[in-house]
Amino acid sequence: EDKVVQSPLSLVVHEGDTVTLNCSYEVTNFRSLLWYKQEKKAPTFLFMLTSSGIEKKSGRLSSILDKKELFSILNITATQTGDSAVYLCAFFGNEKLTFGTGTRLTIIP
Amino acid sequence: SAVISQKPSRDICQRGTSLTIQCQVDSQVTMMFWYRQQPGQSLTLIATANQGSEATYESGFVIDKFPISRPNLTFSTLTVSNMSPEDSSIYLCSVLAGGPGGELFFGEGSRLTVL
Numbered sequence: 001e002d003k004v005v006q007s008p009l010s011l012v013v014h015e016g017d018t019v020t021l022n023c024s025y026e027v028t029n030f031r032s033l034l035w036y037k038q039e040k041k042a043p044t045f046l047f048m049l050t051s052s053g054i055e056k057k058s059g060r061l062s063s064i065l066d067k068k069e070l071f072s073i074l075n076i077t078a079t080q081t082g083d084s085a086v087y088l089c090a091f092f093g094n095e096k097l098t099f100g101t102g103t104r105l106t107i108i109p
Numbered sequence: 110s111a112v113i114s115q116k117p118s119r120d121i122c123q124r125g126t127s128l129t130i131q132c133q134v135d136s137q138v139t140m141m142f143w144y145r146q147q148p149g150q151s152l153t154l155i156a157t158a159n160q161g162s163e164a165t166y167e168s169g170f171v172i173d174k175f176p177i178s179r180p181n182l183t184f185s186t187l188t189v190s191n192m193s194p195e196d197s198s199i200y201l202c203s204v205l206a207g208g209p210g211g212e213l214f215f216g217e218g219s220r221l222t223v224l
Binding site: 043095098099100 | 140142151152153154157199201203212213214215216217218220
């Protein structure tokens with residue numbers, strides 16, 4: 001059975017800290033790995049990764065995929081209170097998106 | 110990107126009743142999905158809504174409980190039937206953009222509370 005596991009489940013840091021969120025997967029028919037941020041109801045798209053070793057970057061957020069070791073990380077540098085959210089990792093394969101458990105990130109001012 | 114309108118935004122329902130959630134997309138899309146997010150949990154796929162044919166349900170979800178319609182490429186409905194408190198969740202409509210392997214866009218979600 002396909003599965004996506006995220007760690008840690010929750011994380012509390014101070015504003016300005018750098019955080020690394022982890023996502024490991026065991027899936028068949030892998031096509032892409034995606035990261036989402038969920039603050040209220042609807043998740044918002046952050047990154048889509050398809051190739052190993054190529055970093056995607058958007059401002060203070062960056063992500064990379066390792067298809068050999070089957071994991072991805074999401075880095076957030078110089079965290080701000082607005083980064084507080086649940087971060088979801090998901091893989092696209094078998095014509096559907098399967099989500100991980102999520103990491104709840106809390107930034108303390 | 111796709112703009113997805115979902116309604117109702119929230120509702121409080123009585124046990125044993127049914128509620129239909131609507132999802133309208135501003136462009137034609139091939140693949141449309143319905144997810145459920147129970148309190149404190151991640152997103153779980155209920156089914157893929159197929160235009161012109163029956164929906165494809167995931168393990169643990171059945172058509173009698175969650176009937177889905179997909180009359181055209183821009184619209185779908187999900188009905189939660191014979192509701193119980195365990196059905197209290199956020200229900201999310203989503204569409205695939207950019208072809209297979211592309212990102213998924215989500216509607217704003219419908220927060221359902223069953224008393």
